[in-house]
Amino acid sequence: MLNSATEIIFKYLPMRISKAINGLPPRCIESLTEIRLRANMPLSLTAEGKNMFITQNGSACRINRGICTTKEELAECLRRLTQGSLYSYEEYIAQGYIPLAEGGRAGVCGTAVLKNGNIAGFADISSVNLRLHRFLPDIALPLAEHYQKHGVAGTLVCAPPGLGKTSFLRSIAYLLSVGRVIEPLRIALADERQELAAALPKNGIIDYVANAPKADAITLLTRTMAPQIIICDEISPNECLSVLESQNTGVTFIASAHCTHPKQLLKRGRMGLMLESGIFPLCVILGYNQGYTCQIAPTRSLL
Amino acid sequence: MSLLGALLLTAGAYFGGIIIARSFAEELYAIDGVLELLDYMQTRIESLKTPLYQLFCDCAQPYLESVGFLPMLRSSPAQINSLWQSATELLPLSQAVKKELLLLGESLGDLPLEEQQKRISLCINSLKSQQKNIASSLPKRQKGVRTTALLIGAVISILLI
Numbered sequence: 001m002l003n004s005a006t007e008i009i010f011k012y013l014p015m016r017i018s019k020a021i022n023g024l025p026p027r028c029i030e031s032l033t034e035i036r037l038r039a040n041m042p043l044s045l046t047a048e049g050k051n052m053f054i055t056q057n058g059s060a061c062r063i064n065r066g067i068c069t070t071k072e073e074l075a076e077c078l079r080r081l082t083q084g085s086l087y088s089y090e091e092y093i094a095q096g097y098i099p100l101a102e103g104g105r106a107g108v109c110g111t112a113v114l115k116n117g118n119i120a121g122f123a124d125i126s127s128v129n130l131r132l133h134r135f136l137p138d139i140a141l142p143l144a145e146h147y148q149k150h151g152v153a154g155t156l157v158c159a160p161p162g163l164g165k166t167s168f169l170r171s172i173a174y175l176l177s178v179g180r181v182i183e184p185l186r187i188a189l190a191d192e193r194q195e196l197a198a199a200l201p202k203n204g205i206i207d208y209v210a211n212a213p214k215a216d217a218i219t220l221l222t223r224t225m226a227p228q229i230i231i232c233d234e235i236s237p238n239e240c241l242s243v244l245e246s247q248n249t250g251v252t253f254i255a256s257a258h259c260t261h262p263k264q265l266l267k268r269g270r271m272g273l274m275l276e277s278g279i280f281p282l283c284v285i286l287g288y289n290q291g292y293t294c295q296i297a298p299t300r301s302l303l
Numbered sequence: 304m305s306l307l308g309a310l311l312l313t314a315g316a317y318f319g320g321i322i323i324a325r326s327f328a329e330e331l332y333a334i335d336g337v338l339e340l341l342d343y344m345q346t347r348i349e350s351l352k353t354p355l356y357q358l359f360c361d362c363a364q365p366y367l368e369s370v371g372f373l374p375m376l377r378s379s380p381a382q383i384n385s386l387w388q389s390a391t392e393l394l395p396l397s398q399a400v401k402k403e404l405l406l407l408g409e410s411l412g413d414l415p416l417e418e419q420q421k422r423i424s425l426c427i428n429s430l431k432s433q434q435k436n437i438a439s440s441l442p443k444r445q446k447g448v449r450t451t452a453l454l455i456g457a458v459i460s461i462l463l464i
Binding site: 075076079080082083084085086087088090121 | 348352353354355356357380381382383384411412413414415416419
């Protein structure tokens with residue numbers, strides 16, 4: 001039996017591939033986090049941080065026995081992802097992803113076409129990485145409980161790619177907006193890649209700006225929506241100034257960053273500046289050690 | 304009595320000719336409908352980048368609706384270009400016009416914005432010129448069919464008398 005998130009993603013895969021994945025044991029399907037399709041190369045799946053290959057009937061196997069994705073299947077998958085309308089997704093594809101209506105995204109890459117030195121698109125998409133998003137309402141419960149004991153504070157969620165930063169942010173947005181642990185708070189999402197808001201239940205106090213650069217969304221939300229908390233995924237140096245500008249408006253930030261430890265951010269120019277400014281007094285480090293782990297600590301103690 | 308019969312036969316053949324001649328105009332209605340759809344596609348793609356499936360769901364062109372063209376395109380969002388090919392076969396169009404539409408359908412949805420718009424524009428221009436040719440030759444063709452039908456009716460009547 002498939003869970004709903006997986007079912008949704010399966011609608012984007014060609015029949016032969018979805019049948020092969022469907023042959024996996026249900027527990028294994030539930031733990032899938034990524035499905036990678038590459039033209040004329042083996043299909044690879046990621047579950048619990050490990051990569052695996054499967055045969056046509058869904059048994060795990062070595063790479064040389066795994067089923068390969070044909071160019072036609074990759075094209076069909078792209079057609080399904082873009083609703084048969086590539087032009088609608090051009091701008092996203094130029095940034096390397098296709099957002100899904102259900103709130104997930106598919107990463108794409110291949111031979112890039114450059115315009116004024118920037119990637120304007122791909123002449124030939126050779127890889128698609130379907131990232132399976134699930135709404136796990138309780139994974140950020142330890143953080144919500146920490147807020148209950150010590151009060152809400154700016155929080156930076158650190159983890160390498162694929163360890164659930166977005167799911168964690170979604171969960172904390174949900175928990176705080178519906179008031180499950182503490183009184184409900186006004187949450188605003190700067191949802192540039194349309195991954196946060198679409199997958200959330202519509203019963204919390206959540207406003208969002210989707211499909212806009214995070215820096216612009218943060219400024220807009222701060223000025224117009226009077227949020228108590230702004231949540232944004234994968235903060236980068238581009239957003240640092242907007243975050244710092246909003247620091248004195250009384251808004252609390254919860255953001256995620258690609259890193260295994262906050263110390264790494266100190267070496268990234270503006271990111272380090274932001275960290276040192278004290279906007280994120282709290283740090284959450286996500287990891288995987290025979291199950292997902294979540295370490296909550298004051299940022300200063302980690303630097 | 305036989306004269307009356309001959310007259311009725313000739314008149315019947317003539318009216319038959321009128322009906323056939325009218326059906327020639329059907330192609331013009333179909334081209335009109337397709338042009339309206341292409342224009343709608345062009346505008347929506349340019350201004351909103353609406354995906355094709357959504358666009359076909361939103362479009363309300365009575366002729367294309369009645370012949371099943373639009374309902375067929377709405378049957379699945381995943382196979383737009385193969386559906387376009389099948390839907391084109393539903394239209395009462397000459398092979399030359401169908402060829403233009405099939406050509407457009409081959410790459411429909413698989414192209415970047417600029418290229419997609421260019422292809423649609425090319426198809427619109429080509430259909431417009433074909434529409435012009437068909438419209439200009441239509442009265443002549445219709446008259447020819449009516450006259451032929453009248454003559455056939457008259458000859459049969461004479462032979463029967």
